[in-house]
Amino acid sequence: MDIQTLLVQGHIKPDEAYNAVTLPIYLTTTYHSPKFGERGKYAYSRGANPTREYLESLVARLEGGSYGFALSSGMTAIAAALAVLKAGDKVLITQNVYGGTVDLLNTFFKDFGLTYELVDTSDVKKLEDHFDKNTRAILIETPSNPLLDITDIGAVSKAAKNHGAITIVDNTFMSPYLQLPLELGADIVVESATKFLSGHSDVIAGTVVTNDAALAGKIRAFQRLVGGISQPFDAYLLVRGIKTLSVRIDRQVENTAGIVEFLRKSPAVEKIYYPGLPEHPGYAVNQRQAKSPGSILSFLLKPGFDIGRFFDSLKLITVGASLGSVETLIQHPATGSHSGFSPEQRKAAGIRDNLIRLSVGIENAGDLIEDLHNALGASKL
Known part of the structure; x- marks a missing residue:
C-alpha cells in the first residue's frame, strides 16, 4: 500500500x-x-x-x-x-x-x-x-x-x-x-x-x-x-x-522552493541552509535517502541588517517556537531552540547570532514572500 x-x-x-x-x-x-x-x-x-x-x-x-x-x-x-x-x-x-x-x-x-x-x-x-x-x-x-x-x-x-x-x-x-x-x-x-x-x-x-x-x-x-x-x-x-500529512508536506515543500528562490536573490541574505540547493554539501546524500529536501530552512542576515527589526516587522509569519505546522513559523535559534547551548557550543556548531530558522506552512507562497520582503527591507540599518 x-x-x-x-x-x-x-x-x-x-x-x-x-x-x-x-x-x-x-x-x-x-x-x-x-x-x-x-x-x-x-x-x-x-x-x-x-x-x-x-x-x-x-x-x-x-x-x-x-x-x-x-x-x-x-x-x-x-x-x-x-x-x-x-x-x-x-x-x-x-x-x-x-x-x-x-x-x-x-x-x-x-x-x-x-x-x-x-x-x-x-x-x-x-x-x-x-x-x-x-x-x-x-x-x-x-x-x-x-x-x-x-x-x-x-x-x-x-x-x-x-x-x-x-x-x-x-x-x-x-x-x-x-x-x-x-x-x-x-x-x-x-x-x-x-x-x-x-x-x-x-x-x-x-x-x-x-x-x-x-x-x-x-x-x-x-x-x-x-x-x-x-x-x-x-x-x-x-x-x-x-491523515493529511502528505498533502500538507507536498504544499509546504512547494512553498519552500519559492521562498528559497526569493531569499537567494535578496540583498539582505548572506547564506541559505537548505538541502534542496545543489550547492548544499549534503545535497546528493539527501536526494538518495529522502523523498525531498523538506520545508525547513535557515538563513543568515548580512551585516547592516538588524535581526530585531526583521522579526518585529513580520506581519503574517508567526514568530514562535516549534515547526512543521500548517502556519509558517520563524525562530531565532541563538535565543530560542539553542539557548541551552553554551556560547562555545553554539560557536562550534556554527549557530551564529544572525541565524534565522523558517518552517514554511501551507499559506499562499506569494503572501509569505511579501511578508519576508517587507521585513527584510525594514531591517536595513
Missing part, C-alpha cells in the same frame, strides 16, 4: 466494535477484569489504551518498524530512546542537534552517568575517530536543527554496528512521509509528533519506533513505569493530523 493511502486509511479499521470510520477515544483509566485472578488485554491505561495502541501500531507501520510507542512529548521520546543505555555509556551526537536534547543530557542524564560528545556526523570518516570503548550509541538528526546538515544514515548505521553501537535518528524534520531511517539501517527512530505528524500546533507528543525486540522491551518499560504516555485525546488528534 502506498504511504499516501496508508496515511488516510490507516493500517486496520479503527473501530472493530461498531465500524466507526473515526478512531474512538477511550478515556477510561481502568478496565473491568473478566474473571477473578485474570487480566484482559487492557487493565490500566498507563500500560495500554486502545486509542493510543492504534496510533502506536499506525506509526510503527508508517516508519517501517515492528514496535511503536506514543509518548507525552518529543523530549519524552528522546529520553525513552536514551534510556536504553546505561551508566558509563557514551553517545555521539550531531553537533547542531536540537538544543533540548543537549539540555536533557546536561541535566537529567548527567546524574545517571551518561556522557556525550557533539561531533560532525556528516563526515563518517571523521566520525569514526570519536568512537571509544564506551561509545554505545550515535544520535543523529538529518537534516539537523537548525543548520540542515545532512548525515548519511546508512553509512553511520554501518559504522555504529562495526563499533558495537546503536543508531538513533531524530526524524522530526522529515517525518516518515519523506524519510525512513529504519529502512536505511537505523535501530531507533524518534519523532517529535508535535511537529509534522500533528501539523496543527495543538498537540504535544512524541513517538519512538524500532524493529529490535530487546530495545522495544526497554522502551516499553520506560513508557509504562515513567508514565510519559500520549493521552487518548492527543492520540486521536495525532491520527487525525496524520
Whole structure:
C-alpha cells in the first residue's frame, strides 16, 4: 500500500466494535477484569489504551518498524530512546542537534552517568575517530536543527554496528512521509509528533519506533513505569493530523522552493541552509535517502541588517517556537531552540547570532514572500 493511502486509511479499521470510520477515544483509566485472578488485554491505561495502541501500531507501520510507542512529548521520546543505555555509556551526537536534547543530557542524564560528545556526523570518516570503548550509541538528526546538515544514515548505521553501537535518528524534520531511517539501517527512530505528524500546533507528543525486540522491551518499560504516555485525546488528534500529512508536506515543500528562490536573490541574505540547493554539501546524500529536501530552512542576515527589526516587522509569519505546522513559523535559534547551548557550543556548531530558522506552512507562497520582503527591507540599518 502506498504511504499516501496508508496515511488516510490507516493500517486496520479503527473501530472493530461498531465500524466507526473515526478512531474512538477511550478515556477510561481502568478496565473491568473478566474473571477473578485474570487480566484482559487492557487493565490500566498507563500500560495500554486502545486509542493510543492504534496510533502506536499506525506509526510503527508508517516508519517501517515492528514496535511503536506514543509518548507525552518529543523530549519524552528522546529520553525513552536514551534510556536504553546505561551508566558509563557514551553517545555521539550531531553537533547542531536540537538544543533540548543537549539540555536533557546536561541535566537529567548527567546524574545517571551518561556522557556525550557533539561531533560532525556528516563526515563518517571523521566520525569514526570519536568512537571509544564506551561509545554505545550515535544520535543523529538529518537534516539537523537548525543548520540542515545532512548525515548519511546508512553509512553511520554501518559504522555504529562495526563499533558495537546503536543508531538513533531524530526524524522530526522529515517525518516518515519523506524519510525512513529504519529502512536505511537505523535501530531507533524518534519523532517529535508535535511537529509534522500533528501539523496543527495543538498537540504535544512524541513517538519512538524500532524493529529490535530487546530495545522495544526497554522502551516499553520506560513508557509504562515513567508514565510519559500520549493521552487518548492527543492520540486521536495525532491520527487525525496524520491523515493529511502528505498533502500538507507536498504544499509546504512547494512553498519552500519559492521562498528559497526569493531569499537567494535578496540583498539582505548572506547564506541559505537548505538541502534542496545543489550547492548544499549534503545535497546528493539527501536526494538518495529522502523523498525531498523538506520545508525547513535557515538563513543568515548580512551585516547592516538588524535581526530585531526583521522579526518585529513580520506581519503574517508567526514568530514562535516549534515547526512543521500548517502556519509558517520563524525562530531565532541563538535565543530560542539553542539557548541551552553554551556560547562555545553554539560557536562550534556554527549557530551564529544572525541565524534565522523558517518552517514554511501551507499559506499562499506569494503572501509569505511579501511578508519576508517587507521585513527584510525594514531591517536595513
